[in-house]
Amino acid sequence: QVQLVESGGGLVQAGGSLRLSCAASGRTSSNYAMGWFRQAPGKEREFVAAISRNGGNTNYADSVKGRFTISRDNAKNTVYLQMNSLKPEDTAVYYCAADTVRFYAASTSRSSYDYWGPGTQVTVSS
Numbered sequence: 001q002v003q004l005v006e007s008g009g010g011l012v013q014a015g016g017s018l019r020l021s022c023a024a025s026g027r028t029s030s031n032y033a034m035g036w037f038r039q040a041p042g043k044e045r046e047f048v049a050a051i052s053r054n055g056g057n058t059n060y061a062d063s064v065k066g067r068f069t070i071s072r073d074n075a076k077n078t079v080y081l082q083m084n085s086l087k088p089e090d091t092a093v094y095y096c097a098a099d100t101v102r103f104y105a106a107s108t109s110r111s112s113y114d115y116w117g118p119g120t121q122v123t124v125s126s
Helices: none
Strands: 002-007 010-013 018-026 033-039 046-051 058-060 068-073 078-083 092-099 120-125
Touching (some): 018 120, 046 078
Antiparallel strands (some): 033 046, 033 092
């Protein structure tokens, strides 16, 4: 089992920044690729960013490229999502997830991830 807990969400004005953290425990999380997804009210959960086991491979949704950066610190079993130039349309619950199968991929597909955190709310005001 892998337990994931997100933190760092909150209310921010448009143009501002937030850094989300995802702390992992249980089976060694540094063995897994990790992803961030988000879900706005009334919408499907969508891919945001992903990072491979060693951090050498990353993927981003087109909507966040150039604004968001995913990174990881395997010594701390933590994955981060630095979010800059936030827009009201970034408002959502953000979830981190672990892919325990594809170590060296950074999958954009929800179905690749088998462990999920409870989520953290990000609200961007205009």
